[in-house]
Amino acid sequence: MWGDSLLLLQGGPYLHDLSYEQGKVQDKLKKSRVVPVQKKEGSFELNDFRPISINSVLSILNEKAFHKQIVEFLNSNDLISDKQHGFRDGRSTASAIESLANLVKNKLENKEKTVILFLDLSKAFDCVSHKLLFKKAEKYGLRGKSKESLRSYLDNREQFVEIKNSVCCTVRSSNRKVKSGVPQGSVLGPLLFTLYVNDLPNFKSDKADLVMYADDCALVISDREQTVLEKKF
Numbered sequence: 001m002w003g004d005s006l007l008l009l010q011g012g013p014y015l016h017d018l019s020y021e022q023g024k025v026q027d028k029l030k031k032s033r034v035v036p037v038q039k040k041e042g043s044f045e046l047n048d049f050r051p052i053s054i055n056s057v058l059s060i061l062n063e064k065a066f067h068k069q070i071v072e073f074l075n076s077n078d079l080i081s082d083k084q085h086g087f088r089d090g091r092s093t094a095s096a097i098e099s100l101a102n103l104v105k106n107k108l109e110n111k112e113k114t115v116i117l118f119l120d121l122s123k124a125f126d127c128v129s130h131k132l133l134f135k136k137a138e139k140y141g142l143r144g145k146s147k148e149s150l151r152s153y154l155d156n157r158e159q160f161v162e163i164k165n166s167v168c169c170t171v172r173s174s175n176r177k178v179k180s181g182v183p184q185g186s187v188l189g190p191l192l193f194t195l196y197v198n199d200l201p202n203f204k205s206d207k208a209d210l211v212m213y214a215d216d217c218a219l220v221i222s223d224r225e226q227t228v229l230e231k232k233f
Contacts, residue, residue: 019062023148029059031175032159032183051126052185053159063187066149070142070191079140080194083201086214087190096213103209103220112222113229124215125189126181128196130154133182136195153188154178190214207232 019025036049055063074080080088085096100116107114121127137150157178163171182189182196193214200217201210209220223229 019149021145023145023152025062025149025152027156027158029056029062030153030157031056032157032178032186034159034161036161036163050184051161053183053189055183055186060187063153066153067187067191070146073141073146074195077141079198081198081201081212083210084194084198084212086212086216087194093213096211096218100211100218100220103211107220107222110224112224113226114220114222115229117219117221119217119219121215125184125193128182128193129180133192133196136199140195140198150192154182157183159183 032053032055034051034053037052038048039050040048085091085093085099104114104116133154134147134151138147142150158175159178160175161173165171182192197212197215200212207221209222211218211220221229221232223232
């Protein structure tokens with residue numbers, strides 16, 4: 001067992017290098033087992049379950065290497081919006097709250113009436129358009145082999161749902177093609193979603209400020225005049 005694990009770990013870098021050189025991710029590494037995780041205890045509504053993708057060890061190793069390359073490129077070129085606090089080293093929910101608190105404090109000290117709109121995208125990871133994601137990735141400089149590898153990673157993905165029934169057995173669905181979204185629970189999924197919404201703070205407006213944590217956004221609207229503030233909504 002230990003020998004097999006060692007060979008698997010040693011083969012990980014080679015697998016990634018080969019995958020990147022060819023600009024292709026093997027189809028066997030793109031099949032996910034989706035496990036529904038309950039978000040609200042006691043609720044059995046479909047919308048109250050979070051679909052977590054479970055991938056193979058080789059797939060995770062490949063994703064980690066690709067993730068490291070992309071993050072190093074984005075950070076070295078300062079491409080991730082400073083408004084984003086999710087899935088970033090040195091950032092957290094605490095830094096997002098601190099940034100929002102300081103923003104509101106400055107508004108109030110400037111005698112501005114302030115309103116905060118808290119926005120949460122429903123099924124955010126599932127709503128990612130692959131076509132639009134590829135365009136945005138290219139805009140940020142992910143071209144050539146990087147773009148080909150990213151396209152191959154998302155193209156021709158398959159998944160099946162597995163539910164463990166405590167009464168009798170495990171129930172598994174048939175395989176289905178994934179035509180949109182990024183895998184929730186994967187290594188690359190959060191980073192790709194961050195890229196997808198990265199240009200959100202760039203909207204041309206003097207009406208609001210934005211603080212982001214992944215798909216959770218706080219839109220801060222303020223003005224000294226009540227009537228003007230109401231018009232900004």
